[in-house]
Amino acid sequence: MSKVDKKTAGLRGLKVGNTAICTVGREGKHLHYRGYSIEDLADKSTFEEVSYLLLFGELPTQSQLSEWKEKLQENRSLPDKLKSVLESIPKTAHPMAVMRTAVSFLGTIEPEEDLEGKNAATRLLSVLPSVLGYWYRYSHKKPIPDDSSTEETYAGYLLKWIKNNDEPISETERQMMDCALILYAEHEFNASTFTARVCASTLSDYYSCITGAIGTLRGPLHGGANEAAMKLILSFSSEAEAEEKIKEMLSKKQKIMGFGHAVYKERDPRSPIIKSWAKKLCEKKNGMKIFNIAETIEKVMWDEKRLFPNLDFYSAVAFYMADIDIPLFTPIFVISRSTGWSAHIFEQRSDNVLIRPNANYIGPEPRPYIPLEQR
Ligand SMILES: CC(C)(COP(=O)(O)OP(=O)(O)OC[C@H]1O[C@@H](n2cnc3c(N)ncnc32)[C@H](O)[C@@H]1OP(=O)(O)O)[C@@H](O)C(=O)NCCC(=O)NCCS
Structure with a gap:
């Protein structure tokens, strides 16, 4: 009987598909998003530029960037029905379960077919800080900020919702968060992205792909x-x-x-x-x-x-x-990585083949069925 090679257990080292979004490099010690090194992006770029790069393939021009920032701001508001769902989730729930539930629910009130093209991804990216922050603040009886806030940067807006105290956000905190969002945005065929791609390969909807990815990211061997x-x-x-x-x-x-x-x-x-x-x-x-x-x-x-x-x-x-409660750490990863997941879902759809590997069977050989009364 052929066995799974120990070296390739967990699909380690196997190339299971093509991607033009990201590579950890042939030597396994570098990281590039669409050809740009992570060092350059972290040093010279912003999360708004990087999210645009991942979703649309190129760094934005000045006018594309202004338009993108406006879109991200316009799409921030939480629907009342989603607020009610968030209000009904207990304070004791893990915030990753909150994220998973909220994304799944959003898919029922704003289904993908009602949104054109990449608008589902744009909407999700814009609304996720308020999703996490609203549940966190509501369940911890903290003041709820305005989701139509004019806070310009994505990182600043996120911090406004999730900082544990109400002290003003410092420039260092804002820059750190911007950088963390860039670093977490994409990482090739990691477990959660692969989950999203497997789901997309069945031609399932966008929200199902993201919901599955969130569940995968939660584990301590990955995002947790x-x-x-x-x-x-x-x-x-x-x-x-x-x-x-x-x-x-x-x-x-x-x-x-x-x-x-x-x-x-x-x-x-x-x-x-x-x-x-x-x-x-x-x-x-x-x-x-x-x-x-x-x-x-x-x-x-x-x-x-x-x-x-x-x-x-x-x-x-x-x-x-930066005064962020520990259980909110992995959801920050979700918020940032929603850009990478989305890029992979669209890439999978653009050249789709159903992902369906084979198993190495190690169970019993074929045997006769034993009637119930003889067992
Ligand atoms: C990420 C991870 C799953 C990758 O693992 P992997 O490439 O499959 O490597 P393995 O788990 O097979 O580990 C290889 C060896 O290093 C050890 N090792 C790997 N990561 C370790 C860690 N974080 N602490 C202690 N030992 C570790 C393993 O125990 C194993 O030792 P052994 O050969 O004596 O059995 C693993 O390093 C890990 O569990 N890290 C901690 C979780 C984590 O930080 N995850 C976030 C990843 S971004």
């Missing part, structure tokens, strides 16, 4: 790692304790969330970028103890296992220092 990483960092009161406990965890073969990657084997190019924002916020907001503990974990992981932090590790520190 940022929450788990922050809880781990906060569980240590000193660098010495972090070093001792991480070594202990490794000796028990436990996984440290926020480290390692299925494709990158030497480094995650997004990590140093978000790390520098995490450091800036820690310096400004009296958080160097947390930063130093995080760096200690990074050092121990490298020394002991040659494992490097992935995007989730220092994003967690950056989000925490």
Whole structure:
């Protein structure tokens, strides 16, 4: 009987389709969105430009960008029926379940066939900050901001909804969030994107593809790692304790969330970028103890296992220092990644083949049926 090769278990290393949206590079240590390096995009671009690039294929001109920003602002408002759904979800629900439910419900009141072309993706991207923020603020009895706010930047608008306190958003927080949204926007055939593409390949609707992707992203081996990483960092009161406990965890073969990657084997190019924002916020907001503990974990992981932090590790520190509650970390990933998922759904549709691999059967050989009374 042929067996699944250990090297290709979990489809590792297999090329299962074409894409022109993104590549982690042939050496598995770089990242490009439609040919532009992540370093350039993070340094020189904005999330509005990057979301346009992913959805429409090219960086926008000045006038395209102004039009795109206007569209993103115009589509922010929450329908009353969706507000009622969000109000009925308990405070104890996981925010990823809130996102999944809200996207699915939106698909019933604003079905894709009523929206032309990429408008479903535009609408979803625009409304997601208010979806997350409305449920969070309503269930925590916090003041609800206006969803038609004239807050110009997408990052600023998101922060306005999800910051835990009502202190004004600082420029560093806004820039950090803009950068995090860029870094999280797209990552080739990762598990949630692949889910969206499998769903799209059956010619299902846009909202079903996104709902499935959200469910996949929730797991701690994928998007949920940022929450788990922050809880781990906060569980240590000193660098010495972090070093001792991480070594202990490794000796028990436990996984440290926020480290390692299925494709990158030497480094995650997004990590140093978000790390520098995490450091800036820690310096400004009296958080160097947390930063130093995080760096200690990074050092121990490298020394002991040659494992490097992935995007989730220092994003967690950056989000925490921007006063965002930990359960909201993975939904931020959803909001940003909705652009990559959407681009993949449209790309899959443009050259569709039903995705349907084969299984390596390891069950019993054919055998006679045993009547119920003889079992
Ligand atoms: C992301 C991940 C699933 C990729 O895994 P992968 O390429 O399939 O690699 P494996 O899980 O097979 O790990 C290979 C080896 O490294 C170890 N390893 C990988 N990531 C590890 C981690 N975060 N902590 C401790 N050990 C880890 C494995 O235990 C395994 O060791 P072994 O060979 O002694 O059994 C894995 O690194 C992981 O679980 N990381 C933590 C979750 C996370 O941060 N996810 C977000 C990804 S962006």
